[in-house]
Amino acid sequence: MxxxxxxxxxxxxxxxxxxxxxxxxxxxxxxxxxxxxxxxxxxxxxxxxxxxxxxxxxxxxxxxxxxxxxxxxxxxxxxxxxxxxxxxxxxxxxxxxxCPLKRRDDERKKHESFMKSLYLPKDMLTVTFEDFESDTEKRTDAYVKALAFCTNTVPGETAMGLYIHGPFGVGKTFLVSAIANEFADQEVETMLVYTPDFLRELKSGIADGSYQEKLDNVKRARVLILDDIGAETMTPWVRDEVFGSLLQFRMMEKLPTVFTSNFSLDDLELHFASTQTRGAEKVDELKARRIMERIRHLTDEIPMSGRNRRTD
Known part of the structure; x- marks a missing residue:
């Protein structure tokens, strides 16, 4: 009282x-x-x-x-x-x-619990398919395939992912951010990772003992999106121990992976073949082909083109 x-x-x-x-x-x-x-x-x-x-x-x-x-x-x-x-x-x-404010805040927190982003701008966490401009034939095709992927994919049952490639600034990261948010809305755990920074983080994890935990956290994501693969410095360790282990696990567990890259699949194979070790270049086409066989087998290739939206 x-x-x-x-x-x-x-x-x-x-x-x-x-x-x-x-x-x-x-x-x-x-x-x-x-x-x-x-x-x-x-x-x-x-x-x-x-x-x-x-x-x-x-x-x-x-x-x-x-x-x-x-x-x-x-x-x-x-x-x-x-x-x-x-x-x-x-x-x-x-x-x-x-109240409405708390309900929206609870929904946001719930959404964020299903979508994790590493080393990407925060504004990418709110992108939806409605924000994507399908103003060219290539972008429309990419939009349709990405939306179909979100609709038809069941992690653990369907391992097929996407390989989205094209020049700088055409909207690849934007599109995969929309994919990540769509899965989060479906309450499917999704991890969106900027690949070069992720690899640098893994390398630092060797010294402090966190390497395996960091790798496991990424490779076990129900839906994994590796943004800008091919922008990293390629070494035998990156190719064989990181990508090889990650892709093998996801293939066995039927977990879909989405890639974005400036490289076509053929160009990415050349990137994997040429590695740097202590400043010396080494070419191993066989190991590169093994990695690429998994990527080709487990993804639908989507080329994107158009104007550079970063400079417009």
Missing amino acids: DPINQSLRRFGDGRIQERLNKLMQEVTADSRVASFLQGHPEIGREAVESGLNDLYQYKEQWHNCDHCPGLAACPNVMQGYQPQLNEVRGRIHLSYQT
Whole structure:
């Protein structure tokens, strides 16, 4: 009853009943409270008096909501919740439900729990297919195939992924970000990784002992998107120990992988074949072919072209 006592003190000295009556008049004059009571004529004066604290809390907290300072600064008893009045056996009962701001925040957090991004700009986390401009034949084809991939793919049952390639700035990362968000909406765990930075992180993990954990976290994603493959410096370790291990695991577990690259599949094979070790170049076409056989077997190739949207 503390809120009631605090309010009663505003009325000064006098009999408690008189002050109680004034407070009741103030509370029942509130439009929301009045509407509730009019809709429940079975609630008598005695029930109103015994439920006065609930009615007061209801009025005050809706006043907070009417002047909402934002979810983080919400002053209500339960942050992010709005009060609701109910009638139970002729008595007043106060309950709470989430407000629109909290519901949106909960949905955002839930969405983020299914979509993880490593080393990519934050603005890519909100991209959807509606944001993608399919203004050329190639971009329209890529859009249709990407959307079909999201619709038809069942991780653990269908391992087929996508290989999206084209020049700088045509929207490859934008498209795969839309793919990641679409899967997150379906509550499918998706990981979107900028490949060169991921490989640098793995290399640093060798020294601190976190290498295997970092690799496992990525290779076990239900849907994995490797953005800008081919932009990394190719070494035998990257090709055989990282990509070889990752692709083999995902093929066996039937987990789909999406790639973006500036290289066509044939150009990527040349990239895998030519490696750098201690400043010396070595060519191993056989090992490159083994890696590429897995990529070709497990992806649908999608070429993209068009204007460079980064410079426009």
